Amino acid sequence: MKPLYSGIIPPMITPLTARDTLDIAGLEKLVERLVEGGVAGIFALGTTGEAPSLSYRLRRELVEHTCRFVNGRVPVLVGITDTSLVESARFTNEIADFGVAAAVTSAPFYFPAGQPELREYLEELLPELPLPLVLYNMPALTKISFHREVIEWALDQEKIIGLKDSSGDLTYFKRMVKLAAEKRPDWPVLIGPEELLAESVLAGGHGGVNGGANLHPRLYVDLYEASARDDWETARQLSAKVLDLSNRIYHVGQHGSAIIKGLKCSLSLVGICDDFMAAPFHRFHESERKIIAEHLEALGIQ
Amino acid sequence: MKPLYSGIIPPMITPLTARDTLDIAGLEKLVERLVEGGVAGIFALGTTGEAPSLSYRLRRELVEHTCRFVNGRVPVLVGITDTSLVESARFTNEIADFGVAAAVTSAPFYFPAGQPELREYLEELLPELPLPLVLYNMPALTKISFHREVIEWALDQEKIIGLKDSSGDLTYFKRMVKLAAEKRPDWPVLIGPEELLAESVLAGGHGGVNGGANLHPRLYVDLYEASARDDWETARQLSAKVLDLSNRIYHVGQHGSAIIKGLKCSLSLVGICDDFMAAPFHRFHESERKIIAEHLEALGIQ
């Protein structure tokens, strides 16, 4: 039995031209780049998509255009995480008809819920959703992790169809892979941090939701495929390239926003879309942009 | 020169009867209890008000009714914190005409902004707001604190009119009191944790935004007033009562939600409003409710 999703599902950045203004032309080019790059799906409105910083109006607009541009070629997953269950449910209902394959939620992230509360939250959310649900473990930003008991419960819910883990804790990831494999071989367990993509496949994972795939989808797809077919010589070489991309693009400037800024700046430099950032962040200054440009050249990315 | 606000401004709980359903009758009784209790204002939609867990529809409804019930007797402050600047601004514009005195914002709480980014965020938010702004320091839930340099900048903005500090770090509080006193004697610096109310006044603070004032406003008002007139013998006695209330009402049950649950349960027991909690939390079970009832009796609260 194959997992429902496998391969690379980029957490798509959200192209903007100004506050609350979508870069629609940029979005179209980005979607083409991803689909042509061989991705297995697109995850809109995740952390890399700056979802919590966007208005709901713009989020709807983004989903609508993304689905239109994708046009059924790959599944579109959409982040619905909110601190309010009612808003999560409302938004999911508004976008369900655009052609969305699944909703994705992490934990409500203002009040840190206890694990029983987290399970009850999902229990209450589930019937409100007109879409299947993927869980998204992101403790660095939500303050809490999905513990084993919540995942075990989730594996019994038909409507919950997979897990994305961005904890960076590969031991946790392996434990979740094992739980899923025992109960639901159709349940994909996908890794967030791209630096661990090859290792996550060795560990039994089914693919990556990797920010860098916005910029160079083929590299990540090739790395996943080499790993999945046990071609570890190739995987090692490609993994070294991914690490190099990470070292060069995600550490220019300081503060936690460096990853998204680096990606947006890179995509702007290669002519895909604007690099406007939603508040509280701002695009790179010219000096940082120059460094990114040099790094892109060194990486051979155009 | 007197600070703009001084005294007790309770962070009002949000009475609910069901998911996304306001307990309007309960709200009216609660507002009366607070105003009659001598509060200096009401702060709706803070952490104690479960704001991030509520739909925007219900938040609007709450503000509208609260302003109607208060009817100008005390200023109504409203929390507008969101992870999205656009949503914060939109909401503030929607409620400004209801008779709101000021908006209150903490830091955008999904992405932890660096301090320069936090300042820029406020700089961009300010012109979008039709109301003056109070800052709300809540690092345990927003991940970041307002550092000295941001507060120094804020003191130069006429439209920013005060600070509520819920860090629990009284040294930080004293530093901010000193900054404000030097530049803007009209700037109130208010303390969140009620256990520190008397000490915060000794430290130069101007009052409290204390959850317990929902339940027993007069106790907190009396404690503030005794402290403010340097009647420390009375203040010590009342402070012991506040600590006793805190020990009895906020530590039943586990998880971080115990404070709000304890307050809502107590208000339900004394006949003010329903104790329904917004997801991801739930009201106390009967066994916990019984303990709270006993504690209320021991505290002499009816």
Add this chain to the structure above:
Amino acid sequence: MKPLYSGIIPPMITPLTARDTLDIAGLEKLVERLVEGGVAGIFALGTTGEAPSLSYRLRRELVEHTCRFVNGRVPVLVGITDTSLVESARFTNEIADFGVAAAVTSAPFYFPAGQPELREYLEELLPELPLPLVLYNMPALTKISFHREVIEWALDQEKIIGLKDSSGDLTYFKRMVKLAAEKRPDWPVLIGPEELLAESVLAGGHGGVNGGANLHPRLYVDLYEASARDDWETARQLSAKVLDLSNRIYHVGQHGSAIIKGLKCSLSLVGICDDFMAAPFHRFHESERKIIAEHLEALGIQ
């Protein structure tokens, strides 16, 4: 019934002239400064004393000379915290005869013990000690706090005679004051952070173990005494001076070592002792020393 200790018990810095070399002449001058400044005791080998960074040989030497210089004028308390119970006990036995009044221990700080484990640790340590014991709550550096249940147990142990709290959490402090007052009115509860000295006395505390008292003991003694006799006008003025000293002396340079560096540099500038720091820290450079010198002048400290 009076608490066993009350007033200011400075956490004495350890004067060094080189790695593993005590500045004996400096120590003598420092002890005189403290005793003449009116302190209620001296706490050697705490955090401010860089205890964990010193060899046991030097620690013994320091205790021996300190007791000799103090010569019974005030009680000498000595930090015995170690990650190894056996080493803590051995050291305490070695120094007991020098004239030490009490040992002081925080939690073993490599492995973070659970609360029952922490209680058992103290239970096993206690019979090994030829001295009474003061508990020292320092969660920022030991990773764990002494929770209520451990303090309640400690209050039943005759040999445990007090608590120093350096958590910076005045609500915790107040809770502990209340526990002690109910069971053991002889039990002093002393505050670490000097910025909170006045407020801690209002809260029922019995004095301070304040680093700044190394530099200006009289200021802290006066502040304590004004607070203790309910002279809050004086207390407020002196408290502002303490905050000013803290702002000027403890925030030069970066990293967590700024407080001890600032104190040692200041004591060197006023001619008391050398400012050599134990590894992993180093004394200030000339540029930082100049800033400290200016601040001392502004503070009127010679």
Add this chain to the structure above:
Amino acid sequence: MKPLYSGIIPPMITPLTARDTLDIAGLEKLVERLVEGGVAGIFALGTTGEAPSLSYRLRRELVEHTCRFVNGRVPVLVGITDTSLVESARFTNEIADFGVAAAVTSAPFYFPAGQPELREYLEELLPELPLPLVLYNMPALTKISFHREVIEWALDQEKIIGLKDSSGDLTYFKRMVKLAAEKRPDWPVLIGPEELLAESVLAGGHGGVNGGANLHPRLYVDLYEASARDDWETARQLSAKVLDLSNRIYHVGQHGSAIIKGLKCSLSLVGICDDFMAAPFHRFHESERKIIAEHLEALGIQ
């Protein structure tokens, strides 16, 4: 060019029969089990060895006997981490002649040093040591990590000969592997968490310092060797066994001490040594011991 060490170097538990009493017979049996199990070295006095909880007298005794029992068959590495540079250096000099191959140090763990301070600490420590030095990254217990700039400096020090990383952050591990490979192909980079052993070898690592190898050295040696020769089918099977051992042995009982307790209890059950724990921990109760016994049977470990 081969790394100086490769394969499995167990962080040996310290067999005790009572407080400050070494279980010498147990130690001999344990050493035999490890050497016969094919380990590439033995690491005494690490975290798993409870080093910080032991007296220096016992530490010396342990090293002396360990070297005697090993008798040159494999290199013996010894943890020298202390909060005091002087004590670290003193201890290293005392044990150097017993036949120790290298000293191992993590960061001084009471005061959290800044990165420049950490580098200077190592710079001062190095000339005091009569042995080569391995760095040990253990941020969960030392509060700080060895950052890139410190490792880059370390790679230029001939006397620093490798890195053990117990951060659990495989992305960090990969970055360090890359740095080492570029500058010092002889520098082993070894992984702490055994659940990541196979993945760490794929990532370029040279082996594991894995607690479970105390109990079942052959399993870890086989897993390392399969990974090192690119036999990933075997590696996956053995890796699943390691994860199973981890799930069964390290999560009985609560608190952070569960791993060492589980190991010692297991070794006691299979007749190797006593399971006495140094304070602040205690051996398992009978009920937990029974669970461990069942798990050992399920794992086929005798």
